[in-house]
Amino acid sequence: MRSLLSLLFALLLLPCSALSLERSPDALVQQVTDDVLNIVRQDKDIQSGDTRKALDLVETKVLPHFDFQRMTALAVGRNWREATPEQKQRLSEEFKKLLVRTYSNALTSYKDQTISYRPTKLEAGETDVVVKTEVVQPGNKPVQLNYALEKQGGGWKVYDVIVSGVSLVTNYRGSFAREVRSKGIDGLIQMLGEKNKQLETGNK
């Protein structure tokens, strides 16, 4: 009984301790990246394209540091304000699934690259910052991989991932806006839902 209590206690403390550390945004990005890549480097299944395992890894290690509501709002653009709270909720849920999958697919293609971290200038009181990293790949020019973070309460949350200047979030703006114009917010929710379902059945 006592061990059960201490376990519960530890579980309760876990998220708090992670928050109270007050890590700087660049330290957070570096730590999460290093953690994830260390696992990928040792996991032959992920390296050979096991999407399920990569999805689990992203869900446990990366997901808690992302603000999907903000990401979805960015991708949907102007139409976001017209959505009901329930529609917003469903949009975020579906968009989250899609982004997690995109991120996982990128991880399974990770091979011989190394990450270098660019210094991040952070003014006192700043609540919005871009952390710049570079994916160095032998024989090719390095790829810029940047994270936009916002300070929320106790910690920093990622709200955009930018690869070679391409935002994985705002790149959807055009196609999302087109869908909303022709079929409304519910049409967009349906489009996202169908895509996710199709991806799920595609590679179990």
Next chain:
Amino acid sequence: MKPLFSRPLAAYACAATIVAASGCATTVDHDPADPFEGFNRAMFAVNEGLDTVAIKPIAKGYDAVSPLPVKVAVGNFFGNIWDSWTAINNLLQGKGGDALSDVGRVLVNSTIGIGGVFDVASEMGLTKHSEEFGQTLGKWGVPNGPYFYWPIIGPRTTRDTAGWLVDTTYDPVWRIDDVPLRNSLVALRYIDLRASVLPADKVIEEAAFDKYSYIRDAYLQNRRSEIFDGNPPPLFP
């Protein structure tokens, strides 16, 4: 020097396209950046077909048989040739320091790096830059113009198509007199480049609702970022 078949060919292709494009720009609800979407989608389909039956399988084969050091050497070799053009473009954009560093890279890599096969300069701290004439035009204030999706060379705005023509005219590989050697090198460079982006295939395939517009939107964002050397002013406040 022999005449470059690529130049007249590309010029004809351009002329033919503009005629063809004006006839088939009938897509509803199109992006203002992409007035010739009908034509572009047709060309995109052609390229996807070519890629599926020929280019991708060859690139996969090349990727499978070449050990990493070979691929790195090939990438470095062509990268070194391109660095001289990068230097000129940096100079044209008024970035003297970068241009000087690029000249240093070519000197170091061509000698100590044995003809560019080893990228010693990067290890010495001379960062590799990515420049071509399309970016230079962009820096000079030339706007994108309509977006095009060309066969073989893929997405280019009108400005970047012009830039590409100038790039190809300069390109030392295209200027080699020995035609079989020139063609082999051009093909090797193309396949090596295709092989290097093989891992991105699945990411794009699964992320995109409509692959054509996903690639177009990404291309336009990427070019904007390149012109501002990775620090574009925010587009969405």
